[in-house]
Amino acid sequence: MAERRVDPDDGVAYTWEEFSTFYAGKYKKKAIEAYWEECEVKKGRRTKAVAKAKAEAKTKKAEPKAAPKAKAKAKAKVKAKAKAKAESKEVKSAGNFKVCVCGGAGGIGQPLSMLMALDPNVKELCVFDLSVAMVPPAGVAADLGHLERKSDVKGYVMEVGQKPIDNLKECLTGCDLVLVPAGMPRKPGMTRDDLFKVNADIAKGIVEACAKFCPEAVLGLIVNPVNSIVPAMAELYKKKGLDPLKIVGITTLDVVRANKFSGEITGKNPNYINVPVIGGHAGTTILPLFSQDKVAKTIDAEKIPDLDKHVQDAGTDVVNAKSGKGSATLSMAYAGARLGKSILAGLMGKKRIECAYVKSDITDLPYFASKVQFGEKGVTKVLPLGELSDYEKKRLEEVKTQLKTEIDSGLKYAEENSLAD
Numbered sequence: 001m002a003e004r005r006v007d008p009d010d011g012v013a014y015t016w017e018e019f020s021t022f023y024a025g026k027y028k029k030k031a032i033e034a035y036w037e038e039c040e041v042k043k044g045r046r047t048k049a050v051a052k053a054k055a056e057a058k059t060k061k062a063e064p065k066a067a068p069k070a071k072a073k074a075k076a077k078v079k080a081k082a083k084a085k086a087e088s089k090e091v092k093s094a095g096n097f098k099v100c101v102c103g104g105a106g107g108i109g110q111p112l113s114m115l116m117a118l119d120p121n122v123k124e125l126c127v128f129d130l131s132v133a134m135v136p137p138a139g140v141a142a143d144l145g146h147l148e149r150k151s152d153v154k155g156y157v158m159e160v161g162q163k164p165i166d167n168l169k170e171c172l173t174g175c176d177l178v179l180v181p182a183g184m185p186r187k188p189g190m191t192r193d194d195l196f197k198v199n200a201d202i203a204k205g206i207v208e209a210c211a212k213f214c215p216e217a218v219l220g221l222i223v224n225p226v227n228s229i230v231p232a233m234a235e236l237y238k239k240k241g242l243d244p245l246k247i248v249g250i251t252t253l254d255v256v257r258a259n260k261f262s263g264e265i266t267g268k269n270p271n272y273i274n275v276p277v278i279g280g281h282a283g284t285t286i287l288p289l290f291s292q293d294k295v296a297k298t299i300d301a302e303k304i305p306d307l308d309k310h311v312q313d314a315g316t317d318v319v320n321a322k323s324g325k326g327s328a329t330l331s332m333a334y335a336g337a338r339l340g341k342s343i344l345a346g347l348m349g350k351k352r353i354e355c356a357y358v359k360s361d362i363t364d365l366p367y368f369a370s371k372v373q374f375g376e377k378g379v380t381k382v383l384p385l386g387e388l389s390d391y392e393k394k395r396l397e398e399v400k401t402q403l404k405t406e407i408d409s410g411l412k413y414a415e416e417n418s419l420a421d
């Protein structure tokens with residue numbers, strides 16, 4: 001028996017023959033086919049008598065009175081379909097992304113480049129670094145180029161003192177995602193301000209080049225101090241007329257640590273734990289919301305302050321364990337790649353929720369880390385904080401006081417600087 005589909009216009013099921021005969025001459029064949037594709041397939045059998053009656057009804061619909069309504073509806077459907085098609089063009093297909101890792105030959109950059117080269121969604125990976133990096137970026141690219149994956153890996157190098165905007169046209173053009181672990185890790189004796197000054201200038205050079213060559217790309221900033229660098233770069237983007245939400249501070253390592261440590265305490269697999277971490281990305285500004293995860297919320301209330309501190313101090317624990325010879329690189333690369341993959345999935349139209357530090361209006365601070373929805377354009381929604389425990393509410397006040405000062409440093413930098421054309 002021929003397949004029948006229900007025309008939403010009158011709720012009756014028709015064969016293709018009946019359907020196309022009715023609309024023939026009113027619309028182009030392609031439009032009729034598109035409308036047919038949208039109609040639901042009728043399940044179950046119809047009796048001959050019913051079929052006959054409905055087919056007759058359909059023929060009658062061709063009479064002038066019924067036609068305008070049906071026509072308008074069909075037109076609207078076809079239009080909606082065309083719009084959906086046009087929109088879907090903006091969504092990239094799987095396996096088609098260009099990604100750049102700036103600082104890609106560094107401690108975080110190398111494993112991060114590897115994880116992104118392994119992502120089946122990455123078609124082209126650019127590894128960018130300075131000529132003074134521990135290995136030439138071309139070497140990292142040659143090495144990664146032997147992985148049995150389809151990604152094409154290219155290295156780009158720049159001399160110290162030169163500007164990315166003058167060197168990165170080929171590297172950045174067409175990029176969908178730029179991950180930035182370029183910059184100095186904090187050295188003993190360095191204040192947060194010293195680090196900010198050095199790394200903000202490095203980040204600015206890269207962001208300036210992105211604004212010129214890939215203004216639609218999402219920029220994932222790993223370079224510290226994230227709490228100040230992100231507001232500085234996002235405001236510079238805004239000043240240039242670009243979308244500040246393209247600048248995303250990567251705080252995923254805090255989430256990864258909160259999940260892992262909750263798993264250790266409860267004896268549960270951290271893979272199934274998802275503790276949102278809000279606020280900022282340094283010291284007391286890191287606020288894990290253990291109360292919002294079904295496993296972590298079972299942890300005794302008296303253990304929470306220590307667990308919270310464990311997450312806050314985890315970076316220092318790694319520096320100490322490495323005897324000051326480096327900071328978190330492998331876990332950071334893992335976390336950066338987790339976020340990077342989610343961003344690419346979002347760009348493909350598969351929405352993902354991850355915590356990130358972005359321009360925000362969910363608190364009274366202009367930048368804040370919280371759950372964020374990633375979609376076709378990058379950040380598509382900044383989600384509210386949800387319910388907090390009494391302990392978390394108290395900590396939130398501490399977070400805000402500290403974070404405000406660090407955001408202000410970033411805003412001041414953006415006021416005093418601008419991105420070149």
Ligand SMILES: NC(=O)c1ccc[n+]([C@@H]2O[C@H](COP(=O)([O-])OP(=O)(O)OC[C@H]3O[C@@H](n4cnc5c(N)ncnc54)[C@H](O)[C@@H]3O)[C@@H](O)[C@H]2O)c1
Nearest residue numbers: 103105106107108129133181182183184185222223224332
């Ligand atoms: N967000 C986080 O959770 C997190 C965690 C750990 C480290 N970090 C930060 O990430 C950054 C990198 O840390 P790392 O351990 O990989 O350091 P690293 O020194 O091993 O690597 C940094 C790389 O950046 C490169 N670089 C410096 N200036 C550059 C420029 N102008 N253009 C391109 N490349 C440039 C260097 O040559 C080097 O290869 C630091 O700022 C660190 O504080 C962030």
